[in-house]
Amino acid sequence: MSAPRLEIRLDRIHHNAKTLVDRLALLGVGVVGVTKAALGLPEIARTLISAGVTGIGDSRIENIETMRRAGLPCDFTLIRSPMISQAERVVAHADVSHNTEIDVVERLSACAQAQGRTHGVLLMVELGDLRDGILPAQLPEFVGQVLRLPNIAFRGIGTNLACQSGVAPDQENMDVLSSLADSLEATLGVDVETVSGGNSANLGWALSTADPGRVNALRLGEAILLGRDPLHRKAIEGLHTNAFTLVAEVIECKRKPTKPWGELGQTAFGPVKARTDRGVISQAILALGRQDIDPDGLEAPDGMEVLGASSDHLVLDAGPSSPAIGSEVMLQLNYSALLRAMTSPFVTRVISEGDGKAEDRGLASGVAT
Numbered sequence: 001m002s003a004p005r006l007e008i009r010l011d012r013i014h015h016n017a018k019t020l021v022d023r024l025a026l027l028g029v030g031v032v033g034v035t036k037a038a039l040g041l042p043e044i045a046r047t048l049i050s051a052g053v054t055g056i057g058d059s060r061i062e063n064i065e066t067m068r069r070a071g072l073p074c075d076f077t078l079i080r081s082p083m084i085s086q087a088e089r090v091v092a093h094a095d096v097s098h099n100t101e102i103d104v105v106e107r108l109s110a111c112a113q114a115q116g117r118t119h120g121v122l123l124m125v126e127l128g129d130l131r132d133g134i135l136p137a138q139l140p141e142f143v144g145q146v147l148r149l150p151n152i153a154f155r156g157i158g159t160n161l162a163c164q165s166g167v168a169p170d171q172e173n174m175d176v177l178s179s180l181a182d183s184l185e186a187t188l189g190v191d192v193e194t195v196s197g198g199n200s201a202n203l204g205w206a207l208s209t210a211d212p213g214r215v216n217a218l219r220l221g222e223a224i225l226l227g228r229d230p231l232h233r234k235a236i237e238g239l240h241t242n243a244f245t246l247v248a249e250v251i252e253c254k255r256k257p258t259k260p261w262g263e264l265g266q267t268a269f270g271p272v273k274a275r276t277d278r279g280v281i282s283q284a285i286l287a288l289g290r291q292d293i294d295p296d297g298l299e300a301p302d303g304m305e306v307l308g309a310s311s312d313h314l315v316l317d318a319g320p321s322s323p324a325i326g327s328e329v330m331l332q333l334n335y336s337a338l339l340r341a342m343t344s345p346f347v348t349r350v351i352s353e354g355d356g357k358a359e360d361r362g363l364a365s366g367v368a369t
């Protein structure tokens with residue numbers, strides 16, 4: 001098989017999605033499966049739909065178009081504010097989009113009229129993370145403007161935390177979102193059908209709260225795909241953390257000193273982390289680089305350690321082993337490494353359903369694996 005390749009286990013993704021869908025259903029919270037880290041791969045989206053998500057969210061209209069072309073039967077939400085330059089495509093292919101600027105919603109309205117469609121709008125509210133969002137004080141007026149636009153359906157409100165500033169979702173900010181929904185209904189007489197509380201970072205709150213309030217949707221990517229809670233990067237109990245494995249090929253393995261020699265400057269990628277001197281080690285090089293992955297987001301197999309990477313070489317301390325030239329090494333990925341591997345044209349994808357046997361490897365039990 002060709003290398004580097006990303007091995008994708010749909011059975012594990014299905015297990016993760018179904019487990020979260022079931023746990024959140026007890027609270028009346030539906031799951032929008034977020035596919036952006038998987039480049040909108042239709043096989044993954046289909047797996048999420050079969051696990052019971054209420055719809056698919058992606059930040060790129062290109063990915064949504066790919067999934068549409070694959071004929072997937074679900075609602076698609078563009079979870080980043082549309083670019084005005086893409087408004088026509090957004091109306092043509094997404095059912096709903098996240099919005100924070102009236103200029104954009106006006107353009108969506110014009111395109112929707114031209115196409116004879118209705119486009120759903122979910123308004124994002126700023127609750128402190130300082131990424132996208134309408135300030136709460138300006139929300140009622142904004143909703144009023146949206147309601148006057150033809151061919152636009154106001155679907156509800158949402159927020160996004162823990163992405164820009166690391167603000168944690170908690171009872172206090174979720175209660176603010178709920179009361180905004182209540183007050184919009186009371187003052188404007190609108191139906192706030194969807195209250196979308198946030199991303200995978202909301203799970204800690206959602207799975208422990210006694211009162212989800214009006215929050216009835218979460219948008220989950222990382223938790224489903226990697227089985228981790230991004231707030232603390234801890235494995236989520238009962239989920240697989242190894243639905244994705246990156247396989248790369250060894251192109252050099254030699255005993256070399258850990259300390260470089262000669263006068264030291266910066267590399268093409270900036271200053272170098274000083275290496276601890278471990279004497280002579282078994283140093284292996286994989287044909288994989290920064291074009292394909294984020295080296296800081298890779299976990300080498302037991303006994304091996306990632307020392308660094310250039311564009312095309314990943315350098316490992318191979319520990320007590322000396323892997324044969326041409327042999328393969330399997331690595332686990334974090335979100336950032338996965339995102340890059342999925343978007344690298346050099347990394348092929350091998351999608352499988354697994355062997356169907358009950359397999360416990362990689363099933364977290366509350367401890368990071």
Ligand SMILES: *Cc1c(COP(=O)(O)O)cnc(C)c1O
Binds near residue numbers: 034036059079222
């Ligand atoms: C990426 C994204 C998500 C999903 O985030 P995860 O941490 O992967 O669950 C949810 N909402 C928005 C707006 C996003 O951009």
